[in-house]
Amino acid sequence: MILGVDPGRDKFGWAFAGPAKELLFSGISPVKDRELFWRAVKRLGRDPYALDMWALEHPLPMGTRAPLRAVVVGGGTCGGEFVADAEGRQLGCRVVSVDERGTTLEARGLYWSLHRPSWWRRLLPRTLWVPPRPVDDLAAWAIAMRGMDEMAL
Numbered sequence: 001m002i003l004g005v006d007p008g009r010d011k012f013g014w015a016f017a018g019p020a021k022e023l024l025f026s027g028i029s030p031v032k033d034r035e036l037f038w039r040a041v042k043r044l045g046r047d048p049y050a051l052d053m054w055a056l057e058h059p060l061p062m063g064t065r066a067p068l069r070a071v072v073v074g075g076g077t078c079g080g081e082f083v084a085d086a087e088g089r090q091l092g093c094r095v096v097s098v099d100e101r102g103t104t105l106e107a108r109g110l111y112w113s114l115h116r117p118s119w120w121r122r123l124l125p126r127t128l129w130v131p132p133r134p135v136d137d138l139a140a141w142a143i144a145m146r147g148m149d150e151m152a153l
Contacts (some may be wrong), residue, residue, distance in 0.1 A: 001040065002072045004144025005086075006103065006136050007078040012037075013136025017144040023114075026137035031078075038089050044068065069092050070149025074100030074139070098146045100139070107138035114138075 001024060006029065013025035029037055058068055071086045073079050075097040086095040100104035111131040 001068050002144045003068060004140040004142070004146055004147065005071065005073045005082050006100065006143055007074055007076065007082040008136065009078060011134070011136060012078075012082070013134075013138070013140035015141035015144055016135050017141060017148065021145050021148060023141050026141060028134055028136045032083075033105060034085065038085055041068070041071075042091055057075040069126050070094040070096060070147060070151060072144050073097050074103065074143045076100045095150070096147055096151065098150060100143055100146075103139040103142040103146075104135065105134035106142040110138040110141060111135050 002017045004015045004017060011028055011030050012034070013026070013028050014037070016024040018024050068091060070093050071084065071091060073082045073095070079097055079100070083095055083097050108129065108131055112129055114132075117129060
């Protein structure tokens, strides 16, 4: 598994991607829960069904027991802090930073590929297709895929 992180000031998106770049699971968490997030990620390396406050809200899908191979962090806002967090946790995997320019637009496209737009929305130009929820988690998936391309994973 590859963990992608889309850092931000108030919230951050995270996404776990499989070897074929498929989205395994993802979420958006407030920055104030960053400590719980990293603690849960570290525990997921040993026990994918680790039970702590964070993992209870964001359980790993049944049957997923792949090891964490890399953490890929977007190099934009607060990216350095998240890289330092991941490196300081000694997760037992590579930690890399990638350019995250354009990942929000890419995330919008990923959203619409996962959730087919309604018939009336398809009549509008694609530039007006705005997802009905934040897409930070899908931006993290885009970041994970970029990292996989750069590291040739």
